[in-house]
Amino acid sequence: MADIAIPVLRLTEARTPDGGFAPAFLDELRRALHEVGFLQLTDFGADAGQVDELADVTRRFFALPLADRLALDNRASPHFRGYTRLGHEITAGRPDAREQLDFAPEQAPLPRDEWDATYRLLEGPNQWPDASLPELREKVLAWAELLSGVGTELTRALAAALGLPETHFDAVFAAAPHWFGKLIRYVGVEDEDLQAQGVGPHADWGFLTLLLQDSTGGLQARPSRSGEWVDVPPLDGALVVNVGEMLEVATHGYLVATVHRVLPCRPGTTRQSIGFFWSPRLDATLDPVPLTRELAAHAPGVTETEHNAMLPRFGDNALKGWLRSHPEVAARHHADLLG
Template sequence: MDARSSSIPVLDLSTARNGDGQFSPVFISELRDAAHRVGFFQLTSYGAGAERVGELFEVTRRFFDLPLEDRLELDNRKSPHFRGYTRLGHEITQGRPDAREQLDFGPERPAVERYPAEEPYWLVQGPNLWPDKSLPELRRISMAWAELLSGVGAELLSAIAVALELPEDHFNDAFTGTPAWMAKLIHYVGGVVKEAGSQGVGAHADYGFITLLLQDEVGGLQVLPPGSEDWIPVEPLPGALVVNLGEMLEVATQGYLAATIHRVEAPPAGVDRYTIPFFWSPRLDAVIDPVALPPALADQARGISDDPDNPMLASYGANVLKGWLRAHPQVARIHHPELLQGPPTG
């Protein structure tokens, strides 16, 4: 393995732009290297101090400390939009249950009542489920965090465009109006879900453009860089965001940028781990065309991952619906059994 690939790069977002507002060539070079070579990096100085991070973790812990009956009032099996609470062992990755419980949320928008049959991905849009009676501050704190990270995601995507020698607004059209970002509050619990074994969450790639993950000090996240056979840990860096790229950028760059495979090992029995991932993603109807890479970068493009069990689709909506149906089969069977007869296309 390349010695540089045995650790995760760290980038400082406060150095991204020069005083004139243009992106710093040094930052762009570091970003290009991290995004191409590893597909993961950690990001500091992104606009949230220790107090805000602590507040978010504290309210997340309080949610998972609520009585189970309170959490189950938000059971995602009640939501045709895959929103709400998923209890331990009920999300599936690589065919096995994960040793985690979570609360999924996204933009607060009404459900789409009518959509073309060939665009079933519109069903992903809909209202969130919040514990407004038992923990009313959770909605406010979580949505404020999503607003902050929407700005971080947009800034990083502009920087990625520049790193690809494109105008910094190259990807803007796909996000104009109603970006379909997603976020989760996650609690990993070891030694409880027997079928999960050591799997906190199984090996997978993310669906969208950019993932911004806040993780606590426990650790367990592991990355498989492109072309490597060795998993490397993403060591916790207090307050930093772990950044990785999703399938839409791999499709757009023909593999110059990789949707890097990653997994989480469950913590030891009796140990709790909390993470808050945010997925900066475009409109559901966005279709991402290949970008025209300069020859020097095109020569390093690896091609799109050829996995028949996980086809990468240029339609963001089709790509994300594919993932939801696979990860939450109970929700799919209850609300969308017609979609289980074949994979979405796009």
């Protein structure tokens, strides 16, 4: 384990009274995401009680009878929305010991003959437990609205921290950013194949990830500049923020989509988290930004492997990830896309 602390920033310190970004905040933000790829963000604007209420309604969702959760089975959704059973999402080629509910902007699906690109299959309706837990939809969508605002402010701060106009990235998010979210419960099980990982090592394929974790612990990051695992400890009332692949593409590797994992829970225990993946429009292409000479000297290019190409158009990068992580949905609805 590397001896690296995860930086903590307060969003209320991002701007000065005149409305501009505070240079000290920009320096800390750039340093955190360049050197570690992770930070913790506090004072981000949640209403009093909002975090606790969201955590509570999420717990109540996973406490519903399995039949109620399976009524939202993601295998019935060609858009990868809904409930994924324990052990049926794949990361790094192995099943994860988690169950979850995936959601994204509510959209009418396009008929296949009207697609302008294959990634349009990701547009569609969510699945909510309105009959058994009607308040879940309202609280989750209120959270998504809040974090869309946080994501927008962080994106503008990052642009300014890179020496660009703060509105530099606005165009790729305009009109229809394709964020997505996950309510997640990790379950400690006896089965060794499942217990091997809560979530296997991976990088996120969006722009920025904003994660609310409980007090259990188990999240670890592997900063590329150290190559060793670092604990991302729970911090009450904080969001964990990390770089996604689209931001790595946009900065030519100055900011790296840091690999991370979740350790398995002990048998008989659980861990809960709520992920929000701030992402541009599906049709948006992230071209490398013009970096200053000083920053460019520390931008080695994107990190690609034979198993994970970095695709600059977000819809292509997202579809790659969904097809890989949910093979049952892919095989049932999109077998023609599987190589």
